[in-house]
Amino acid sequence: MARLAVPIAAVAAFVYLNTLPAKFAFDDNFAVLSNGDILHPGQPLWKLFVHDFWGQDIRSAGSHKSYRPVAIICMRWQRQIGDLMQPSKRLLGRPQSPDPMVFHACNLLLHALMTLMVYRLTEDLASMRKGLWQSPNWSTSPQRQPAEALSYEDWLCSSTDTEAAISALLFAVHPVHTEAVAGVVGQAELLSALLSGCAFLLYCRAVYTTQAVSIRMDNALAPGLAGKLPGNKQNAGQMRHWLLLVASMALIWASALTKEIGITAGGSRREAQRWAGDRVGIMVSRGFKVMQGMAGALIAMAGGLRLLRLCILAVVVGMYVGLRTFLAGDHLVRIYRKVENPIPFIGPLPRVLTTGFLHAHYATMLLLPTRLSADWSFACVPPLEHLIDPRNLATVFLYAALVWAMAHPTFEILHSVHGATKTAFRQQRLQRAVSASRMGSQGMQERSQGIDEGSQGSKEGCHGKGAANLHGRWRLTVIAGLILAPFLPASNVLFYVGTFVAERLLYVPSVGVCMLAAHVITSAGHLASSPPGESRSGLQQWTMRKRVALGFVAILVLGWSCQTFLRNWDWVDEETLFRAANKVCPDSAKVQLNLGILERRHLNWRAALKNFRRAQVIEPGYCDPTYWIGLTLINEGRNTQTGIEKLEEAVGCHWTVGPAMQALSQVYQPTPGGTPGRPPGDTRINPEVLQRWARVLLRPGVDRVGLACDLLEQAAYTKALAGSNVKPLNTGTMHAADDASTTSSTGVKDEQSPFG
DSSP, rough: HHHHHHHHHHHHHTGGGGTTTTTOOOTTTIIIITTTHHTTTTGGGGGSSSOTTSSSTSSSOOOOOOOOHHHHHHHHHHHHHHTTTTTHHHHOOEEEOHHHHHHHHHHHHHHHHHHHHHHHHHHHHHHHTTTSSSSTTOOOOOOOOOOHHHOOOOOOOOHHHHHHHHHHHHHHOOGHHHHHHHHHGGGHHHHHHHHHHOOOOOOHHHHHHHHHHHIIIIIIGGGGGGGGSOOHHHHHHHHHHHHHHHHHHHHHHHHOOOOOOGGGGHHHHHHHHHHHHHHHHHHHHHTTTTHTTTTHHHHHHHHHHHHHHHHHHHHHHHHHHHHHHHHHSSOOOOOOOTOOOOOOGGGGGHHHEEEEEHHHHHHHHHTTTTOOOOOOOSSSOOOOOOOTTTTTTHHHHHHHHHHHHHHHHHHHHHHHHHHHHHHHHHHHHHHHHHHHHTTHHHHHHHHHHHHHTTTTHHHHHHHHHHHHHHHHHHHHHHIIIIIIHHGGGTHHHHHHSSSSSOGGGGTHHHHHHHHHHHHHHHHHHTTTTTSSOHHHHHHHHHHHHHHHHHHHHHHHHHHHHHHHHHGGGGGHHHHHHHHHHHHHOOOOOHHHHHHHHHHHHTTHHHHHHHHHHHHHHHHHHHOHHHHHHHHHHHHHTTHHHHHHHHHHHHSSSSSTHHHHHHHHHHHOOBTTSHHHOTTTTTOOOOOHHHHHHHHHHHHHHOHHHHHHHHHHHHHHHHHHHHHHHHOOOOHHHHHHHHHHHHOOOSSOOOOOOOOO
């Protein structure tokens, strides 16, 4: 493994080296810089288990229900490591902000380790697919020559190494991983994927371990073989089998507590179980001498262990769901915004069409990652309204390909398993009849011999069926267990999520895609096959196909590496990130909003207003631009009255009521006695300002009734005493008041889904 895997992991680390100097960007500000669970070292550890990923109480109405305590603990450790690397600030007593380089270095390491995991996972699955049928001379006969066995094992290792190397290389440099690796928030995705991959490997070892198979054969299936295996070896095999299973279940929990998508790993475990059952049938159908006489018991015992493991898996998943329900009270975010996910806000037919095209869009990013963006919010991908929309062709093509890829091997498997089971029980009945006659009848012996000889052709014919069976089960395991199951929570099929499109959600499904691509390339290019016979034309064709396949892999890996390395620069800071996103998604309302916030940092008021108004045109129901327009108009100083009206309008929106009230409270400056409305240096009070501020306090969502009544009473009393000799509100005050409120210019916090 180390001969190829370690250099490939080094490639994975190299293409992301330029992410180390990057700053916190986009959601990193909220996940790290605004998260008390990470920032405050004195925060009790137990609070991490009752808070969501963003540091809020997970039971609160505003929580995102993203329960990821393992990820938060890891980020907290990284914060502490960063503090140790800044001794000067610690000695001077200055507040220390987290060091982003530590977080980015951890992401780089996790991606390199995940690349190693992909290599090992591909190698193991390919060995399981090939090991039983690839060599026509494979048998259980003790007369098999050692040299032949050694040659077969060397060939098998080299063929699986080639496929694993291609799969790991494609995964290491795939451009769609940039968001997950370059963004600190993506660390939950990386760690969850790594833990889930380890769990899958251990589970496969528990299912397919030779010790477990020999134990089943020796103890339950073949009493005549008892004593051939030492007792301590049997016990050690049993212990290893169950330890691997327990470790796999523990890692599933750890993966799910890192990110919720980790619990979907159960789908791949179920496919591995079904594959194990098919392998039993194939071994019987291929004529293994030891197993033919005990085929029925072998299948029954394998089915019993499979059922037991599935029950354990169901209990583990159920316990996790119960824990989340107990802590959070709910699993999903019930508040959606059209700007983040338009699917819940459109009609039934457009909803179906848009959801289907969304899946095709994700598939396009996996297979042809040329258009990538940090933000895909509405209306970067416009919803599909009609059946005649040409984009529906992409949906039809995707679903047709999936149905063919999954249905074709399924029919082969069902036919093969049915034939294998039928042959197995026929052989079992025959053996019982032979045993009952105590082998005393020569006619029975001749009949038995005749049946054995007559069935030899069918056994040899089953070799091809077994190959197709294992191929089909392997494809189903990869497609259903490693692609569809991890993608299902983000598909908007079971429930709506708070993210329409997010590239980091493809980190885990891309593992299965890279495996399939590596298998296709290896098979088409004969990279895992030995040279043909002595035919010169056949040898030339074999050599040419191999060179073409290797050249294609080299070009693809080199091109993706350059694309990934260049795109990493987009994540250096927020400005480069959103300017790059604007090139791909100029019609995204959130991209325009964030560009406007960036222009405000440079005091480009007119450019900022242009972006904010563009965001409003894209989505009129998006209230965040209203808040920022009001704030910018006041800062610009040309139309402060309209700016105040915009802020008051923003108070009526659930998403902006907090920052809008904070800005208005600074606009309506309080007097030393606590009454707003007195400009600096003027002791007189403007009753109109008091009345206006009171009306804002009485709005739904604010409900400051007591203070509003006091202000209205004071306004009436002041107006009666002072008459009309009162100055209007000082706009310079609004300028100065707003300066303090614009220091936090990262925007209103995004609402994130547990699977976003």
